[in-house]
Amino acid sequence: MGSHFESCERLLEPLRKLLGIRQLALQRAQHGNELSTSGTGLLSELVHGGESRASELAHNRVVDTSVVSRQLGQLEQEGLIERRPDPTDRRVSLLRATERGRAALEERERQKARWLSEVVLSEWDESRLTELDGLLRALSDDLLTASRQLLTNPEDAAKEGNR
Amino acid sequence: MGSHFESCERLLEPLRKLLGIRQLALQRAQHGNELSTSGTGLLSELVHGGESRASELAHNRVVDTSVVSRQLGQLEQEGLIERRPDPTDRRVSLLRATERGRAALEERERQKARWLSEVVLSEWDESRLTELDGLLRALSDDLLTASRQLLTNPEDAAKEGNR
DNA sequence: TATTCCTTTGGTTGGTACAACCAACCATAA
DNA sequence: TTATGGTTGGTTGTACCAACCAAAGGAATA
Secondary structure: OOHHHHHHHHHHHHHHHHHHOOHHHHHHHOOOOOOOOOOHHHHHHHHHHOOEEHHHHHHHHOOOHHHHHHHHHHHHHOOOEEEEEOOOOOOOEEEEEOHHHHHHHHHHHHHHHHHHHHHHOOOOOHHHHHHHHHHHHHHHHHHHHHHHHHHHOHHHHHHOOOO | OOHHHHHHHHHHHHHHHHHHOOHHHHHHHOOOOOOOOOOHHHHHHHHHHOOEEHHHHHHHHOOOHHHHHHHHHHHHHOOOEEEEEOOOOOOOEEEEEOHHHHHHHHHHHHHHHHHHHHHHOOOOOHHHHHHHHHHHHHHHHHHHHHHHHHHHOHHHHHHOOOO
């Protein structure tokens, strides 16, 4: 019963609170600009990660390909991304953000960063922010990889949890 | 253009990743026990926070009262919570977890904490976990209060963002 | 003082939107 | 022929808003 477990137990509460915040609530508040709420994450991935195929995006976000497919369709209609056929495999399309997409994302990120900086985290000093950043990156990475793993081989439940 | 803003800008990425993880993905994976996925947060609030009225719960979670209302209905049907009329105001019901509810929540939390401890955060040492815990609590608090504020008086957009 | 409005507030219910899943399906690769 | 990338159909869960009811809390009047 190491206290590592207990520390994780304590973590549940803030974690639940944090994950419970649907992006929606925040994004809906930051209304006003184009850019359909949902696809933002995808668009961001494309802008920062460069040209990708749909399946990559789905894998990164740990979400069904069908979800990505529809979101991409919407983004494309809005002219925020464009596709071109992959020359080496005609089943796949390569996706990238358009200039408009890039601009829209930048605008939204600026807005959000300002809200964070001026309202949410105004009391936080530099060093604390840096610390948070580091831990958050590590956490989200570990959480995402663990989720992926869970999703692909769910024999994890054989841990005793089911019996 | 203080670097406080820039730090917040950097934070956007891990934050988006983290918040993008719908609780669903995690909870669905941890299947097997009773306890409908959705109400877990509510139930937790009741167990840890004691008897409350519905509006309090909605406020805490920053969610519409109608949502809470339905989730409570479900939890009640499953016998995980119970209501009693507030003696001082017959419009409101006071809610609390039943013994079964308490047990179900505990079971689920144990499961999740184990997953965290053994899979997600197995590489993290004590001190890092403690740090994370502190920062996460502070962050979720600040984020929640800021969201509440945004929700109630949306004249925040008068920041220039809309013009 | 007691009674009758009017407004506010806590909660529920109906309708709708959206994001996610799974399953079925095409087209292209191997 | 089988496997894979992607799309589409159908379903579910969660959220919002608007409309509503019942109870409270004043304010105005008898």
